[in-house]
Every structure is written in C-alpha cells, then in structure tokens.
Amino acid sequence: MPGKLSNINFNDYKPLREVIFESLRQAIIMGELKPGERLMEIQFAEKMGVSRTPVREAIRKLELEGLVVMIPRKGAHVAELSVKDIIDVLEIRSSLDGLATKLAAERITEEELNNIKNNIQQFAQNMEKNNVQGLIKKDVEFHELIYKASRNEKLVHIATNLKDQIHRFRVVYLKDYSSPKELVKEHQDIYDALKKRDGIYAESLAGIHINNQQETMTTYFTKNKNKR
Amino acid sequence: MPGKLSNINFNDYKPLREVIFESLRQAIIMGELKPGERLMEIQFAEKMGVSRTPVREAIRKLELEGLVVMIPRKGAHVAELSVKDIIDVLEIRSSLDGLATKLAAERITEEELNNIKNNIQQFAQNMEKNNVQGLIKKDVEFHELIYKASRNEKLVHIATNLKDQIHRFRVVYLKDYSSPKELVKEHQDIYDALKKRDGIYAESLAGIHINNQQETMTTYFTKNKNKR
DNA sequence: ACTAAGTATATTATATACAAAATACTGTAT
C-alpha cells in the first residue's frame, strides 16, 4: 500500500452532535454564552444550519457536565456560577491536584519533566511581556501536563471538567488579582519536587498551590461584592 | 389555600428521557446490562413503548458519564471495566473520601452524626444475618452520609458517579473477598474521629479505608486472573 | 469448506412533523 494513503484516516468522521457539543461547550467556557443565558434549540439549529436533533443531544451532554441547567418544558440555560460553586470546585481541585502530583512523582518520564520545565520558562516569558492571555494558557497547560503524568485517565477527565466549570471566572480574577511571580515560584517548586520524585512533598505543594488560588479568589469576591 | 393542595407538587413532571436515563443507568450499574453489551435504540424504544428520540438523549448522557461508550455510526455499548479502570477510580476515591471526611469533620451536624451511628449499627446487624445485599447497601449509605455532610454538592456528584462506575464490580468482590468485621471497625473509627471533629485524622482514616478496598480488589483479581 | 462480491436488512444520524405546554401579546375592565 502506498505510504501516503496510510497517513489518511478514513475513520475521522465526527457526528454533527459532537461538533455542536464542542462548539457550545467552548462558547460557554470562554464566556461568549453568559451564565443564565437561555439556550434555544431552534436558534442554534438555524445559526448552524442543522436541525434541532443534534443540538438537543449536545445540550443533554452539557447538562450532565454541569455547564448547562435544564428545566423540564422550559429549556436550558448556561449554569450560573455562585461563589459557593467556585469554592466547591477549588476544594476538590486542591485534593485532586495533590493526588495527581503525588502519582506523577512516581510515574512521570524525563521527557514529561522537560515539558514542564519548558512550560515554566514560557510562563515566565509571558509574564515579562504582560501577556495575560498567554499566562492563563500556560498555567492551564502546566496543570494538564501534571495530570497527564499521573497516568490516570479518569482523573484527567474529572479535572478537565472541573477546570472548565470555573474557567469563565478565572479569566476575570487572574487578570487583576493574582501575582504571576508567586505562581511561577510555586510551579517551580512543584517541578523540583517532581524531579526529586518526592511524592509527599509534591502533593502538599500542589494542594497549597490551589488553596492559594482559592484565597486570591475569595479576596476578589469580597472586594467586588457590590458589583454583584 | 387549603393545606392539602399545598402538599401537592404540580411541577413533578419528568421528561421521558429522564426516566429512560435513570432506568438504563440503573440497569448498567446493577449489572443487568453487561459490559460490552450493545445498546440498540429501537430495541429499548420498543420495549419501553416510546420512540427512539428520548432513548438517544438518555444514551448521550450515559456516554458523558462514562457508563456507555459510543462509536460513531456503529452505536453504543456498556463500558467495559478493566482492572486499571477500577484502580484509577479507587485512587481518586481515596483522595476524595479523605477530602469529604475532612470537610465533614468541620461541618457535620449532631443529627447527621446520629445517622452515621445508626448506619454502623445496621451494618453490623446485616453482618450477623449474613445479608450481603444489605451489607453493600449500608456500606454505600455510610459513604453517602459523609459526602452529604461535606456540604459540597459537586463533590457528592463526582463521588456518586465514581461509585456507580465500579458498583457492578463491587457486588462481585465484596461478597467473597472483604471481611465485614474490618469494614465495621474502620467505619467506627471514622465516626469517632468525626465526633471528635478531628479532621486531619478522619481524613487519613478515610483514605486508608479506600486503599484497603483497593488491596482487597487487587487480591481478588490476582486470584481470579485465569477466569478472565 | 473457504473466500469474495453482491445484495438485503438493520442501525445510526439527521431532519421533519405534530401535540402540549410555556411565554408573549392584546385588549378590556378597574
């Protein structure tokens, strides 16, 4: 068989519902669809030039993921984000990041350690350039790298979901209230612990790292209470 | 307004898709639908006397929950359970049970503590009667009580999902390989720590509790390796 | 018997249709 053909994947068909699912999901995570905003099937179907059926199926999945709330016979709307919700998510993340980092300390490869090293470097570069969007991206990536190194797919899945649930909000507060310098220091410390394969220390550092974020976030909310 | 009427909830309408979702979900968790078994829309639709539409929507949700795997254009089947999957789930549970128990130590009410006390008592009764089904039920309930006391709804949601993903399997191994006496002791210790509001100790006990289950499970698999 | 091509059947993916409920609108009475 000619080499070229073997590179083509004939099985990359993706159902419409999946495309729509990812599209709506992204729109919610990125804040284009605001919390509380109604999701009307016909509207999306027409905008995308498809029928209601695949849109409905996409919304069902988003509902289970917690990004969308359904009220029978009334329809779906983007899930609201209360302060309690965000604290709840960060509480869980603190624990799961600890676990992921502990597992990563046992299972991470040299290559993966290098990827993390590079990530920290790039984070620092974005910091110098005052590139907030880039900072967020690299911060998200840092945690993804560690989760992947844990070799626990379900853990990756849950963490991704939790991260996405509060991403809309992170964009807001990370911009104004966190200090990237501290973040980069914390990332560096975690990396060092991973490199030394010190699971217990890495675990506690990761937990503290998220707890710090929780505090930053709480500060943000007490200062901006009036805006709500 | 007459008192009687106010007790009636006119808003208890549940869409068919939800009924079907829960029904299929239960069938998978309880093992009536076996891992790998195909889920064909028409079949279920006819059996339940409905159209394919609500069945499809139910399956989409089950897919996101991880109980069902979809292959485009080929259909859905009940997710298989590898040993790795179960270890992964228990790894996460160990961490989350620790978290839930720590939080519960801070937030649990006297009434909830009593419920746990009763639960342990009932567990012991089932043990004397050699009632395996009852044991499993009370064991599940014990953990549910603690999760609820954590006052973190998302944590409850995730833990429920994880629990259900491996429930089919638990039924098998808990019957033959775990020693209820140790379980009751561990539950009792966790209860004592909660009562004393000793979060740190309660957390570590809860983690160990799940790790023990993981070991029991590993033993089960090494002994039954040939059967697979 | 075993394979391969061709055909029939079953199943999924999507679109459309229709009933029932929710929402928006309109006009009337106060």
Added chain:
DNA sequence: ATACAGTATTTTGTATATAATATACTTAGT
C-alpha cells in the same frame, strides 16, 4: 396605569420519516 382574561406565538417533548452507513446474508467461484 394596573391587573386580568383570552388569544397568538414560541418552544419544548416526542414521534416519525429519510438518507447513509454498517452488518448480515446469500451465492458464485475456487
């Protein structure tokens, strides 16, 4: 103006229809 009843419109929930793909079933050739 405000509240309310009644109607029109929109939207959801479910059923059905249709096209495309996948699976099962022949049957011819070896």
